[in-house]
Amino acid sequence: MRTLWQHCHAATMVDGRYAIIEDAAIVTYAGLIEWIGPRSGLRPVEAERTVDLGYAWVTPGLIDCHTHAVFGGNRSSEFEQRLQGVSYAEIAAQGGGIASTVRATRAASEDELFASARQRVQALMRDGVTTLEVKSGYGLDLANERKMLRVARRLADELPLAVRATCLAAHALPPEYAGRADDYITHICDEMLPALAAEGLVDAVDAFCEHLAFSPAQVERVFIKAHELGLPVKLHAEQLSSLHGSSLAARYQALSADHLEFMTEEDAIAMAAAGTVAVLLPGAFYFLRETQLPPMEALRRHGVKIALASDLNPGTSPGLSLRLMLNMGCTLFRMTPEEALAGVTTHAATALGLGDSHGSLEAGKVADFVAWHIERPADLAYWLGGDLPKRVVRRGHEISN
Ligand code: DI6
Ligand code: FE
Numbered sequence: 001m002r003t004l005w006q007h008c009h010a011a012t013m014v015d016g017r018y019a020i021i022e023d024a025a026i027v028t029y030a031g032l033i034e035w036i037g038p039r040s041g042l043r044p045v046e047a048e049r050t051v052d053l054g055y056a057w058v059t060p061g062l063i064d065c066h067t068h069a070v071f072g073g074n075r076s077s078e079f080e081q082r083l084q085g086v087s088y089a090e091i092a093a094q095g096g097g098i099a100s101t102v103r104a105t106r107a108a109s110e111d112e113l114f115a116s117a118r119q120r121v122q123a124l125m126r127d128g129v130t131t132l133e134v135k136s137g138y139g140l141d142l143a144n145e146r147k148m149l150r151v152a153r154r155l156a157d158e159l160p161l162a163v164r165a166t167c168l169a170a171h172a173l174p175p176e177y178a179g180r181a182d183d184y185i186t187h188i189c190d191e192m193l194p195a196l197a198a199e200g201l202v203d204a205v206d207a208f209c210e211h212l213a214f215s216p217a218q219v220e221r222v223f224i225k226a227h228e229l230g231l232p233v234k235l236h237a238e239q240l241s242s243l244h245g246s247s248l249a250a251r252y253q254a255l256s257a258d259h260l261e262f263m264t265e266e267d268a269i270a271m272a273a274a275g276t277v278a279v280l281l282p283g284a285f286y287f288l289r290e291t292q293l294p295p296m297e298a299l300r301r302h303g304v305k306i307a308l309a310s311d312l313n314p315g316t317s318p319g320l321s322l323r324l325m326l327n328m329g330c331t332l333f334r335m336t337p338e339e340a341l342a343g344v345t346t347h348a349a350t351a352l353g354l355g356d357s358h359g360s361l362e363a364g365k366v367a368d369f370v371a372w373h374i375e376r377p378a379d380l381a382y383w384l385g386g387d388l389p390k391r392v393v394r395r396g397h398e399i400s401n
Contacts, residue, residue: 001048002029003396006039008053011377012361013060016305016342018377019360024058028367031395036361051398053371053391059341059380060360061130061368061394063348064322066258066279066309068168069124070117070151071138073104075314088288088316089240092212098138098172101314105138105148113151120312121155123320126387128370130394132161133309133352135206137168141176142192145169149201160399162368164352166234167196170207170214170222185218189225197229204255204353208236209245216248223252232353238262239284250274256307256351261285261292265302268295272302277351279307280335280343282328283317296334306335307351308343323388326381337381367396 010024025039027047035042078091078100091097105113121132134152139145149165156163169188177184196202205226207219213236214222223233232255237245239259246257250270257263257271258279271278278299284290299306308329311317319325326340335343349359357366373389374380380388392399 001396002027002034002046004045004047004050005053005058005371005393006050008056008058008371010036010058010361011341012036013342013345014360014362016339016346018338018341020377026058026361026369028393028396031367033361033363033365033367035363054373056371056373056391057377058361058369058371059128059377060345060358061370061392062128062322062344063131063352063354063359064124064129064310064312064344065133065256065307065348065351066135066281066311067124067133068135068137068311068313069120069132070113070134070136070148071101071105071314072108072113072116073101073314074318075100078315089212097315099175101138102140102172102174106144110147110151113147114154117151117155118159120320121159121161124310124312124322125159125161125392127321127323127385128372128390128392129322130161130368130370130392131164131349131352131354131358133164133166135166135168135171137171137206137208140169140172140174142195145192146196146199146201149196153201160394162358164203164354165201166204166206167193167202168206168208169193170219172208172213181214181218185214185221189221193222193225193229197231202231204232204234206234206236209243209248210236210240211243212240216243216245219245220248223248227252234258234351238267246271246276250276255353258309259284260294261290263295265295265298268298268302268304272304275305277305277307277347279309279351280329280333281309281311281317282325282332283319284311285332286328287317287319294333305347305350306339306343307347308335308340309348321385323380323383324385327384330381337378340381341377367393369393
């Protein structure tokens with residue numbers, strides 16, 4: 001069905017700028033944007049349907065490009081411990097942290113994981129999210145990583161949402177491999193990744209490069225295998241210390257390197273040259289009460305594209321609002337509201353390898369957009385979360401929320 005959407009203003013986010021069209025019209029057909037421009041430039045169209053958007057501001061559907069939305073249990077008790085002064089690293093060393101979520105995730109059935117993930121994802125959708133990345137990484141063996149990735153696929157089947165599934169088997173060392181990290185990496189490369197990729201469950205491969213997780217040399221083995229399988233890579237890098245994981249990611253043309261508080265200028269230069277997106281995660285920075293800020297000026301100076309994401313996970317960012325992350329990106333990381341919005345649209349799409357089809361309002365792209373009843377685009381970063389009045393369109397069809 002061809003639909004004409006009119007009486008709106010559009011922040012198209014082309015090239016990561018607001019690129020505003022006042023009094024815009026949008027024609028959608030077969031799930032795609034067929035035409036967008038000023039209403040005065042619209043030629044007569046045979047639309048089966050015309051929708052009056054009441055002079056709302058239209059943006060691309062929001063994209064949360066880094067989540068761990070599928071997991072068992074939660075870690076509010078560790079939150080209490082940390083507030084009494086125990087550090088994230090200390091909790092991890094005592095068998096808590098990621099390991100406790102691994103136990104709960106292994107114990108949960110696929111249906112249980114789906115039910116809890118769906119609630120969290122629906123919370124994100126109430127913020128206008130139409131595309132989401134979901135990582136595995138709390139299963140840490142073939143059967144349980146498969147279970148998580150199947151839940152990610154099912155979220156896309158049952159909700160009006162595009163989902164990219166990322167295999168993060170190299171997230172932490174499972175207890176059965178204690179003291180044998182290299183053997184676990186071998187297991188990932190020889191057994192897990194080939195099987196999960198063959199089952200069509202993996203869109204990208206991620207790893208956690210950190211002293212309390214995996215070394216750059218171990219991560220590189222995972223990257224080599226991912227490339228052999230034809231899969232793009234991403235990396236959790238420079239969150240707690242500087243191991244130059246982001247430069248390693250750039251050498252493997254990673255879609256993104258994520259966190260990055262401790263990255264250096266040389267890392268930024270390497271990422272810019274490779275087109276690797278910097279995904280910043282202010283929710284984790286805030287929740288861990290970190291003080292080391294990502295090097296915003298170096299990222300801007302070298303032209304690294306910057307995305308923002310929720311990092312929704314039970315340990316370091318129980319963040320159920322992507323718009324709250326826009327606010328935190330501005331207040332904590334000194335991003336502009338325009339940069340923040342680009343970080344959850346254009347650049348988030350690139351961080352998922354979807355830059356050609358998603359992330360901006362342009363003819364030929366998927367017709368995923370949100371019509372917000374706000375005064376100006378900066379309002380999206382201004383309010384601290386909350387449910388802003390809006391209409392959400394996914395593949396040319398309005399969805400209720
Ligand atoms: N960095 C993070 O912030 C999450 N994973 C990662 O590699 C934390 C995951 C957790 O604590 O459960
Ligand atoms: Fe993460």
